[in-house]
Amino acid sequence: MPSTRDVIIIGGGHNGLVTAYYLAKAGMKPLVLERRPQAGGAAVTEEFHPGFRCSTLSHAAGPLRPEVAADMQLARHGLRLITPEVGVTALSPDGRALVLYNDTGRAAAEVGKFSAKDAAKYPEFQAALQKISRVIGEALKLSPPNIDDPSRTDLWGMLQTGRSLRGLGKKDMYRVLRWGPMAVADLMAEFFETELLRATIASRGIFGTALGPWSAGSSLVLLIHSAGDSNPGARRFSPKAAWARSPRRCRPQPEKRAWKFARARKLRKSASKRARPPAWC
Numbered sequence: 001m002p003s004t005r006d007v008i009i010i011g012g013g014h015n016g017l018v019t020a021y022y023l024a025k026a027g028m029k030p031l032v033l034e035r036r037p038q039a040g041g042a043a044v045t046e047e048f049h050p051g052f053r054c055s056t057l058s059h060a061a062g063p064l065r066p067e068v069a070a071d072m073q074l075a076r077h078g079l080r081l082i083t084p085e086v087g088v089t090a091l092s093p094d095g096r097a098l099v100l101y102n103d104t105g106r107a108a109a110e111v112g113k114f115s116a117k118d119a120a121k122y123p124e125f126q127a128a129l130q131k132i133s134r135v136i137g138e139a140l141k142l143s144p145p146n147i148d149d150p151s152r153t154d155l156w157g158m159l160q161t162g163r164s165l166r167g168l169g170k171k172d173m174y175r176v177l178r179w180g181p182m183a184v185a186d187l188m189a190e191f192f193e194t195e196l197l198r199a200t201i202a203s204r205g206i207f208g209t210a211l212g213p214w215s216a217g218s219s220l221v222l223l224i225h226s227a228g229d230s231n232p233g234a235r236r237f238s239p240k241a242a243w244a245r246s247p248r249r250c251r252p253q254p255e256k257r258a259w260k261f262a263r264a265r266k267l268r269k270s271a272s273k274r275a276r277p278p279a280w281c
């Protein structure tokens with residue numbers, strides 16, 4: 001091991017490893033220090049019982065940028081992402097289940113079992129989300145610009161973002177500006193009448209945050225998540241290594257986010273004195 005290093009990265013989670021990769025690619029000599037016997041952080045695949053391996057924390061690899069995976073040649077090193085046909089299954093207390101397939105037509109047909117009106121709107125929402133999330137995804141790739149003294153690269157990046165925003169066309173550009181600050185519950189109410197569908201999609205606006213569905217800006221969280229996966233129900237990409245060894249015994253778990261949302265809804269109900277009385281919450 002060389003005695004001098006340019007950068008020391010504490011923690012060999014995926015962020016540390018990706019950072020080390022790009023620093024090394026740029027000609028630097030990074031050193032990654034990991035306290036666990038295995039690198040990977042929360043994205044690690046572990047054997048929790050002889051013969052049983054799965055991702056012990058993260059269950060989805062959607063936010064992994066495809067460019068990063070390609071740069072690092074992860075496929076050549078054995079990574080294969082599996083996309084299940086069903087993005088999310090939301091269970092209803094009345095015994096029914098809403099199954100959102102990744103295929104828009106199949107998903108719309110399932111939505112149609114709850115509401116014909118929503119089934120007609122679903123493809124429109126999906127198309128808008130797909131277009132907008134592409135722009136958000138482009139912006140997420142950029143390093144934050146130096147506002148006081150922007151470099152040429154910063155200016156170029158901002159110009160590119162502006163151009164892709166304009167490329168959306170008037171209707172969707174307006175949607176980006178309007179949706180971003182909105183509460184995700186309001187956004188869903190504009191499109192759909194089925195509470196279960198609203199809750200299922202809106203759950204992505206609060207996932208991984210301390211927000212509730214009526215929090216301002218929760219729609220932006222949905223848009224940011226959509227940059228990794230523009231399906232309203234969110235396709236779940238799972239690293240194959242996570243359950244390849246025992247495919248029948250260690251399948252990805254059904255989506256639980258709709259429950260999280262339902263719980264938030266319950267909590268909100270209990271604080272209903274100060275709450276608005278929305279039709280569906």
Ligand SMILES: Cc1cc2nc3c(=O)[nH]c(=O)nc-3n(C[C@H](O)[C@H](O)[C@H](O)COP(=O)(O)OP(=O)(O)OC[C@H]3O[C@@H](n4cnc5c(N)ncnc54)[C@H](O)[C@@H]3O)c2cc1C
Pocket residue numbers: 010011012013014015016033034035036039040041042043057058059060061062063064
């Ligand atoms: C319950 C839960 C579920 C999640 N599910 C998903 C998901 O499905 N999909 C998704 O994309 N994201 C998910 N996330 C978020 C994701 O796990 C984090 O965004 C991601 O792990 C951050 O990666 P990281 O490399 O920055 O840190 P980590 O993955 O946390 O890695 C940090 C590493 O640093 C090491 N370390 C810490 N301190 C030291 C030290 N002093 N010295 C040496 N080493 C040290 C740790 O051992 C660890 O290996 C989830 C998070 C949680 C909490």
